[in-house]
Amino acid sequence: MNTGKQIYAMVVVLFLLLIAIGGYALFDPSRSEEAKENQIAKSAERGANTFALNCRLCHGDRGQGGPEGGRLPAAADLTNPRFRGIDDTGVFTPVAFKEAFELVTNTITCGRVGTPMPAWAESQGGTLSDEQVRQLAVLITEGDWEAAQEHADELDAVATGHAAIMMADGSFGPDETELFVDNAGAFTRGQYVRIAIDEETEERLRILPDQLLVERGAGGTDAADHDSGTEIFLPGEEEPAARLSEDTEAEDAFLVVSGGQFAIGDTLLLEDEELAVTGFTSGLPTTGRTLVEDIGRTPDRFMISDSTGIELGLVIRLNSELLRVTTISDDGDPGIQLDAGVGAADDAVSFDTPLFFREEYVVRIESELMRVIEPVSLGQVLGETIGRAETSFEVSGTDGIPFDRPIRIGDELLRVTEIITPAEVTVVRGVDDTNATSHSGGTAILRQVVIESDGAEDEETELDYEEINQTVSAAIGADEETFEVSGTAGIAIDDIYRFDDELVRVAAITPARVRVERGVDGTGRAAHARR
Known part of the structure; x- marks a missing residue:
């Protein structure tokens, strides 16, 4: 071969080599990124298996933690967006x-x-290698909880394989939603269960998690879809009370949430939608009875709120433990005494340790059994959300709040040491052609309400006045616009109220403020939502 042809061949080879290198450089980043994603997915998958074997006992099958996880109430909610580098505004940053x-x-x-x-x-001193720890961290920060659920289902299929259907008519129909089995010990809220139909076919069901039943689109808002992780607020609060732990669609009449304690009648704010809590439901129905004291591993005798419906030989469940009832008696002694005498006609009883009791508890005093209906309310509510450290806070009013004994908020007992400021309202006097006059202390405050008509065009608006259980605290003159009231619960700005024959319009509200001693009588400090 002559020199010219050699040079030409070398140029062609060099040109082809440059094309190959350029092509590799062009496509290698995408191959590298794809390999990285595959590696992350594989690590998350292995982490999901480790999670199902070791972590779900406390955090739940899908990492929801707390009551939503159906396991340990104190367990952290691992589905919180902050574990994925997403801040409270929904923004992801690599640093976070x-x-x-x-x-x-x-x-x-x-x-x-x-x-x-x-x-x-x-x-x-634990049982996991560094690589297993890393794989768990990948699972949590990637949020691949579907994989965790799949591994949990596989384990549950083995653990619950011996449970048999125990329906009254011997079969579980396609339209039935309540399933009776001979062994419910291994089942948890939110768990997926497989039922074999024949050798080749099976049906997959889900045990419902705890749910809030809600009225959608309340307050004139529109029902809408919301994603898991969306924050739920109570009106007037800046901090979220809970988060959605599952997606919800506009037509759904329930929410699955993580965190928060709500009551029937509460109003919830979910993005631009307002919802009203109408009830609660659970995939694992309970007897309605509760433990009244903590128990360890060894006690075989403990107190419950009420034994109605619990029989000798019955198998009951506490969390994930099954127990068989061998003895029932009503002589359990909690060491609590009456704080004052009780007459045969009295329906309010004072105990020296009232925190012990909850609604529906049954208590025996000498030979009489009594059922607790509810704690006696002081008629006042928290005016703001408080943390564990606050020793002064707003309340709707101070009327009825004692200095000589503790008050109860949730599971915490507090002792009021000072009323910093009383509850006050500022009003416009003598509205709607009424005259401003003097009023004595104790005058009832009545709220003006509109009685709905039958829709006739010529029918005049009919008004009425209802009790709100608030009064004027001290005598006021005809020219006073700001004065003390027993409490501000039930009073709203711009609404009209009646004092005797005078109508006033509320212009401003100042809740009371008290100073307290926290966590008295052995109770622990806790955060409390505005209520």
């Missing part, structure tokens, strides 16, 4: 993601002192 990954890794490795979370890394 890195910090979240480090936090999750360190927590799994070392545990958390003062909580039930143990150290899991072998280096800290």
Whole structure:
């Protein structure tokens, strides 16, 4: 071959080599990114298996933690967006993601002192290798909870394989939603269950999680779809009370939430939609009876709120433990005494430790059995959300709040040490052609309400006045616009109220403020929502 042809061949080879290198450089980043994603997915999958074997006992099948996880109430909600590097405004940042990954890794490795979370890394006396810890951190920060649920289902299929259907008519029909089995010990809220139909066919069902039943689109708003993780607010609150733990569609009449304690009648704000809580439901119906004291592993005798419906030989469940009832008696002694005498006609009873009792508890005093209907309310509510550290806060009013004995908020007892400011309202006097006059202390405050008509065009609006259980605290003159009231619950700005024959319009409201001693009589400090 002559020199010219050699040079030409070398140029062609060099040109082809440059094309190959350029093509590799062009497509390699996408191949590298794809390989990285595959590696993350594989790590998350392995982490999901480790999670199902070790972590779901406390955090639940899908990492929801707390009551929504159906397991340990104190367990953290691992589905919180902050574990995926997403801040409270919904914005993802690489820095936040890195910090979240480090936090999750360190927590799994070392545990958390003062909580039930143990150290899991072998280096800290645990059972997981560094690689297993990393895979768990990948699962949590990627949020692949479907994979965790699938592994949980596989384990549950083995654990619950011996449970048999125990329907009254011997079969579980296609339209039935309540399933009776001979062994419910291994089942949890939100769990998926498989029922074999024949050798080749099976049906997959889900045990419902705890749900809030709600009225959608309340207050004139429109019902809408909302994604899991969406924050739920109570009116007037800046901090979210809970988060959605599952997606919800506009036509759904229920919510599955993580966190929060709500009551029937509460108004919830979910993005631009307003909802009203109408009830609660659970996939694992209960007897309605509760433990009235903490128990450890060894006690075989303990007190419950009421034994009605519980019979000798019955198998009952406490969390994930099954127990068989061998003895029932009504002589349990909680060490509580009457705080004052009780007459045969009295329906309010004072105890020296009222925190012990809950609604529907049955208590025996000498030979008489009594059922607790509810705690006696002081008629006042918190005016703001408070944390564990606050020792002064707003309340709707101070009327009826004692200085000589504790008051109760949730499970915490507090003792009021000072009324910093009383509840006050500022009003426009003598509205709607009424005259401003003097009023004595104790005058009832009545709220003006409109009686709905039958829709006739010529029918005049009919008004009425209803009790709100609030009064004027002290005598007021005809020219006073700001004065003390027993409480502000039931009073709203711009609404009209009646004092004797005078009508007033409320212009401003100042809740009362009290100073307290927190966590008295052995109770623990806790955060409380405005209520």
